[in-house]
Amino acid sequence: xxxxxxxxxxxxxxDDTPSPRRSGRRNFVSTAAALGAAALALPSxxxxxxxxxxVLPPDIPPWTTQQGTPILTPPYGVPSAFEKKxxxxxxxxxxxxxxxxxxxxxxxxxxxxxxxxxxxxxxxAGVPQIDPTLHRLIVHGQVERPLxxxxxxxxxxxxxxxTYFLECSGNTPGWTKGNPNATVADTHGLLSCSEWTGIxxxxxxxxxxxxxxxxxxxxxxxxxxxxxxxxPIEKAFDDALLAYAQNGEMxxxxxGYPLRLFLPGFEGNMSVKWLRRLKLxxxxxxxxxxxxxxxxxxxxxxxxxxxFVMEAKSVITSPSGGQxxxxxxxxEIRGIAWSGRGRITHAEISTxxxxxxxxxxxxxxxxxxxLTRFTLPWHWDGKPAVLQSRVRDETGYWQPTHAELVAARGxxxxxxxxxxxxxxxxxxxxxxxDG
Amino acid sequence: xxxxxxxxxxxxxxxxxxxxHAQQPRPYDLGQPASPAQIKGWDIDVRxxxxxxxxxxxxxxxGQVVFAAECAACHGAQGHGGLADTxxxxxxxxxxxxxxxxxxxYWPYATTLYDYIHRAMxxxxxxxxxxxxxxxxxAYILYLNHIIPQNEVLDKTTLPAVKMPNRNxxxxxxxxxxxx
Numbered sequence: 001x002x003x004x005x006x007x008x009x010x011x012x013x014x015d016d017t018p019s020p021r022r023s024g025r026r027n028f029v030s031t032a033a034a035l036g037a038a039a040l041a042l043p044s045x046x047x048x049x050x051x052x053x054x055v056l057p058p059d060i061p062p063w064t065t066q067q068g069t070p071i072l073t074p075p076y077g078v079p080s081a082f083e084k085k086x087x088x089x090x091x092x093x094x095x096x097x098x099x100x101x102x103x104x105x106x107x108x109x110x111x112x113x114x115x116x117x118x119x120x121x122x123x124x125a126g127v128p129q130i131d132p133t134l135h136r137l138i139v140h141g142q143v144e145r146p147l148x149x150x151x152x153x154x155x156x157x158x159x160x161x162x163t164y165f166l167e168c169s170g171n172t173p174g175w176t177k178g179n180p181n182a183t184v185a186d187t188h189g190l191l192s193c194s195e196w197t198g199i200x201x202x203x204x205x206x207x208x209x210x211x212x213x214x215x216x217x218x219x220x221x222x223x224x225x226x227x228x229x230x231x232p233i234e235k236a237f238d239d240a241l242l243a244y245a246q247n248g249e250m251x252x253x254x255x256g257y258p259l260r261l262f263l264p265g266f267e268g269n270m271s272v273k274w275l276r277r278l279k280l281x282x283x284x285x286x287x288x289x290x291x292x293x294x295x296x297x298x299x300x301x302x303x304x305x306x307x308f309v310m311e312a313k314s315v316i317t318s319p320s321g322g323q324x325x326x327x328x329x330x331x332e333i334r335g336i337a338w339s340g341r342g343r344i345t346h347a348e349i350s351t352x353x354x355x356x357x358x359x360x361x362x363x364x365x366x367x368x369x370x371l372t373r374f375t376l377p378w379h380w381d382g383k384p385a386v387l388q389s390r391v392r393d394e395t396g397y398w399q400p401t402h403a404e405l406v407a408a409r410g411x412x413x414x415x416x417x418x419x420x421x422x423x424x425x426x427x428x429x430x431x432x433x434d435g
Numbered sequence: 436x437x438x439x440x441x442x443x444x445x446x447x448x449x450x451x452x453x454x455x456h457a458q459q460p461r462p463y464d465l466g467q468p469a470s471p472a473q474i475k476g477w478d479i480d481v482r483x484x485x486x487x488x489x490x491x492x493x494x495x496x497x498g499q500v501v502f503a504a505e506c507a508a509c510h511g512a513q514g515h516g517g518l519a520d521t522x523x524x525x526x527x528x529x530x531x532x533x534x535x536x537x538x539x540x541y542w543p544y545a546t547t548l549y550d551y552i553h554r555a556m557x558x559x560x561x562x563x564x565x566x567x568x569x570x571x572x573x574a575y576i577l578y579l580n581h582i583i584p585q586n587e588v589l590d591k592t593t594l595p596a597v598k599m600p601n602r603n604x605x606x607x608x609x610x611x612x613x614x615x
Contacts, residue, residue: 095509095518096558125555138469138477147466148473156465207461218480224561226554228480277477286483288551292542295605301530303541305605311612400614408614412534416611 088118091190098126101168103189106317112336112363112371113163114192116252122168122190123254124225128274132250132258135222137242141280144209151258154244157199162241162264163370165193165338167310169267169294169415174402176411177435180424184320187421187433191338193371196262198243201236214280218287219261222276229270229294230284231263231308239264239369242275265340265369266308267415269294299410310340312393313418314347314374319387325429328382335360337372339393346392347374353386353422354401360389368394385425386434402435479562481550485595488549492590493571495578501568502575505557514538514579519558523579529604539580543605545597548573570594 055061079086086108094100101122104114132151140146168190178187210233217236221227231240241262244251251257256273263270269289284290284306296304314337319325333351337344343366348357360374374389390399402419422434481487503512514523515537525535538548553569555561564572570589577583583597 099558125558125561138474139466140469140474140478145461146469146474148469149466153465157463203463207463207466209461220477220480224555226479226561228550228554279478279480281482283482285480286544286547287480288547288555291544291547291605292536292538297529297534297536298606299530301534302604302606303529304609305607307609307611309609309611395612397612398615404614411532 086118088121089185089189091120091186099124101190103185104192106184106189106191106315106336107320107323109317112193112373113247114194116194116247116249116255119166119192119194119246119252119255120168120190121254122268123223124227125223127253128223129253130222130258130274135258135276137259137275137277139204139208139278139280141218141278142211142214142282143205143280144211147208149204151244154199154204154242154259157203159197160200160241161195161197161245162239163193163195163367164262164264165191165310165369165371166262166268166271167191167313167338167340169269169307169310172313172417172419172421174417174419174421174435175406175413178433180432180434181322182433183322184315184317187321187435188315190268191371193338194246195248196241196243197245197248198241198259198262201240201242201261204242205236208280210280213282216281216284218277218279218281218285219270219272219275220277220279221256221272222274227269227272227289228285228287229272229289230287231266231270233280235263235266235308263308265310265342267294267310270308294415296409296415297412299412307416308340310338311416311418312339312341312344312391312397312399313337314344314389314391314399315421316349316387316389316423319425319431320423321431321433323431325380325425325431327429328380331378331380333360333376333378333387335374335389337362337374337389337391338370339391339395339397340369341397342368342394344372344374344391345394347372348390349374349376350388350390351378351385354388354420357390380425382427384427387423387425387431388420390420479550479554481546481553483544483546483595485546485591488546488591488594489566490591491566491570492588493567493569493574494588495571495575495583495585497567498571498573498575498578501564501572505564505568506572509558514576522576526600529601537580538576539582539600541601541604543599543602545573545577545582545599546595548576549594 086105088102091101091103102120104118104120135151137149171190172188215233216230217233218228218230243260243262244258246252246255251260259275260273261271261275296307298304314335316333316335318334319331333349337347344362347360347362349360350357358376360376363373366372392398399418399420405419424432424434509517509519510522511517515521521535522538525537525540528535529540549569552572553562574583574587574589577597578585
């Protein structure tokens with residue numbers, strides 16, 4: 001990239017690539033958009049001609065005939081300049097920017113790990129900038145000996161790394177049919193998946209000594225919301241983590257740096273970030289976040305409280321809303337599935353709106369409480385199609401339909417929507433959201 | 436790590452089975468004793484039984500003044516119609532097509548008002564109100580919802596005794612899976 005003229009032009013050209021309806025370079029542009037595939041975002045002959053640079057066979061492109069950039073450019077690597085449209089977008093139209101959420105661009109991702117910088121965000125009072133040397137965790141309440149821990153202390157505990165999804169219980173505004181222009185980020189993007197490293201909470205509790213009267217744990221953040229949630233102590237002894245690292249590096253500030261609670265399979269709000277305090281008690285603490293919020297209103301006006309588990313769910317990420325199929329032919333249908341109760345055992349795909357189903361291939365390894373990828377080869381005949389996926393987890397539970405959920409819970413439940421999702425494919429190849 | 440997990444599990448089983456209160460050994464001897472003063476500074480949660488409520492008191496009369504200065508800009512002068520959450524009204528809407536969940540129509544416990552206002556409000560300066568101010572603002576919001584009279588004084592004894600209209604509106608045992 002020593003030739004500044006080429007670099008400028010190439011970057012500009014790259015900017016054009018993700019836009020589905022921007023120019024006459026239909027073949028290239030629409031293919032890239034339809035598959036969302038970075039690998040396809042390479043200059044075409046037409047583009048090279050337009051740039052007046054000979055790059056395609058039999059010509060030799062400039063990046064092959066000159067040295068590339070040196071090491072440490074930059075010291076912390078960043079995605080290609082051609083990928084800069086792959087970013088988070090606001091989800092809620094919050095009045096306050098620090099009391100809002102943003103979504104993971106699922107349509108642009110591959111595999112099951114969410115890059116840390118694309119993990120969805122949800123804050124109640126913004127992201128605190130915490131000096132880890134000044135961070136403390138106090139564990140007290142119904143314990144034998146209340147203790148205060150530094151991050152140095154915590155890093156000395158036995159550690160585990162586990163790959164888990166995290167989903168906001170408000171993910172997927174599916175109770176009513178949504179916007180036809182919605183992307184999968186809009187409909188399912190309050191969902192991410194990371195490798196989390198930290199301490200089994202059970203190990204920490206042995207240090208403080210749990211009294212037999214302790215049945216609930218209160219977790220509190222150090223942010224300006226001092227966010228609090230209660231969870232049953234059984235979860236602490238099962239698989240709860242105190243996580244300090246994400247995908248191999250220390251947590252991002254957005255994800256709770258330097259320490260967060262992580263409750264696998266439970267609604268995201270409970271995995272309290274910037275964790276400063278755990279208090280053991282005999283009853284739930286009835287915080288605002290577990291009474292006035294994160295409770296599910298039923299048709300009779302009563303609300304379900306303490307609905308922690310995120311039930312089995314899936315969505316097709318390609319083709320998905322906003323993408324465009326480049327004419328009839330072969331496509332691989334790709335999706336992701338997850339369950340807060342364990343492993344995904346089956347995934348099925350329908351291309352006819354649920355009238356018939358085909359088994360999709362699950363991609364190994366299939367881990368409990370983790371995103372699982374599934375795929376199905378598909379030859380599109382060019383006619384309108386409705387793409388759906390449904391999954392079953394190891395408890396035998398099948399992802400329900402929208403109608404089944406509404407029949408059981410009405411339309412005001414708000415949280416925990418996990419219905420089968422539909423994408424419409426038009427005869428023109430346009431993919432739109434059908435909720 | 437499986438081995439370590441077994442060790443933790445073993446210790447925990449022993450603890451629970453025995454209901455032991457004798458001091459158990461600390462397997463890692465990490466961390467320092469948390470002093471009562473350290474805990475007191477951060478131990479701000481308030482439970483429905485009133486545990487955690489500090490000394491102090493306030494009524495809706497004083498609360499109206501605090502609310503106008505600290506809360507009304509976002510929540511509206513009467514606790515509704517602002518940019519932030521609606522705090523007042525919504526009675527009888529929970530089973531309707533457009534439920535309005537407010538402190539008055541939805542919240543099961545009055546103590547949660549104290550807990551939340553103290554820890555997270557005012558939005559731009561949380562944990563800045565005095566206990567008297569928090570009691571007073573709590574009283575004002577309850578008064579606007581016709582739950583307590585204007586002159587009722589709330590403190591650590593009277594606040595937990597306030598009966599919220601939707602106290603019995605919650606199902607606390609998760610009935611899922613409930614479909615199909």
